[in-house]
Amino acid sequence: MSDDFQPQSEFLRVLIERGFVHQCSDFAGLDALAKAGGLTAYIGFDCTAPSLHVGSLVQIMLLRWLQKTGGRPIALMGGGTTRVGDPSGKDESRKLISLETIEANKQGIKRIFSKFLDFGEDAPSSCACAAIMQDNSEWLGALNYIDFLREIGRHFSVNRMLAMDSVKMRLERDQELSFLEFNYMCLQAYDFVELHKRQSCVLQMGGSDQWGNIITGLDLGRRLGTGQLYALTSPLLTTASGAKMGKTAQGAVWLDAGMLPVFDYWQYWRNCEDRDVGRFLKLFTELPLEDIARLEALGGAEINEAKKVLATEATAMVHGRAAASSASEAARQTFEEGALAEDLPFVEIPRGDIEAGLGALAAFVRAGLVASTGEARRQVKGGGLRINDQTLTDERAMIGAGDLNEGSVKLSLGKKRHVLLRAV
């Protein structure tokens, strides 16, 4: 996508080297701006969930690199646009989300950003490129319909909108596209112009599925006289075997420790496919490229060392170095020594319940490892459950005080999923 373009700016150089770039409206122009310094760019995040997950990590890292290379990142909360719903890349409309939910989600998402970007709250002096958080409900919420149509709407060509991939896909497949959703790109385009006006923002970044929406913003800007605006998109990430990033059977890989234990987050990266290690190290850690090249070159079982580095570095980014180290250590004890690690995910259970004798099947349900006792029974048949590393063979087995090991019982499902039942 970047062909043989040789960036002069650190910003574009880093992005291209690390594999963040899919498309850009004008490499040379953007490069010059970035080189001059003080480049302001934004990425919008919809408030559709109470936290962000790994799927948004590329975008978050884009903003982080922007800041590290001297630019000013804006994280735009889609408090307003989430009320509409982006049809891009989706084959059916999303349900409307209530205002309260959007607001709650927004708060959760803000917390994530504070870990990746410096908003200049601690050191007001460093404010030249302090990150900014904006919420488009601020301006979208106040829009008057007719004014909007007259001032903004007249610049949009329905002919062109119909030709956009996101719209075309729905039309071709005969899938409903409501007028509400059809407006999404107009609002997003307007956001760009508004951020240019308010913050002198000249670049919008996003996933490759956002290209159409972003370009629409560029066009609108030209018509409204913002001066040249720029678009840059990142590749849509999938794992080497084609699965979407950030989704596992247990659910999304959340960036919030309350929604996904740090240990599990670490494990997510540890378990990536061999072929993905190098790519992920470049995107999701800040290790120097030379180090990554070395790790990537490891062959056979040695690649596991690279995966551990990936897991620890990626985890440290979100949850902090200390938490990453203890997750790493817990994994080492669990997988390499078969020992009981204190830092495994745990579920608290009244001591009395254990002393009174707890059905083994029920215990696995309480630990959240299986959904029902029926599933637990099936797992027993398949030899998938273990208590303190002893395979469970009797459905009627009980867990008692004697199974407590430093106050905990270790329950395992398969080789990888472990939960401590902690007596309290």
Place this chain on the structure above:
RNA sequence: GGGGGAGUGUCCCGAGCGGCAAAGGGGGCGGACUGUAAAUCCGCUGGCUAAGCCUUCGUAGGUUCGAGUCCUACCUCCCCCA
């Protein structure tokens, strides 16, 4: 507005003579093999106080000993005509 078709195991797709907890895929989970990888092979993939019981086939009724299967109404979606 008129005519035709479709909604199945709450992950998805998809069979289904009136006896059905319901074929088959995909996905997922577990096991074996490995390196906590990929590929491959095997098993499982409604709930429960479990050889029994309970709840599932768009919704609500009806026929029947018995309904996913037949009848009626309604809802939703798609196609053709206007």
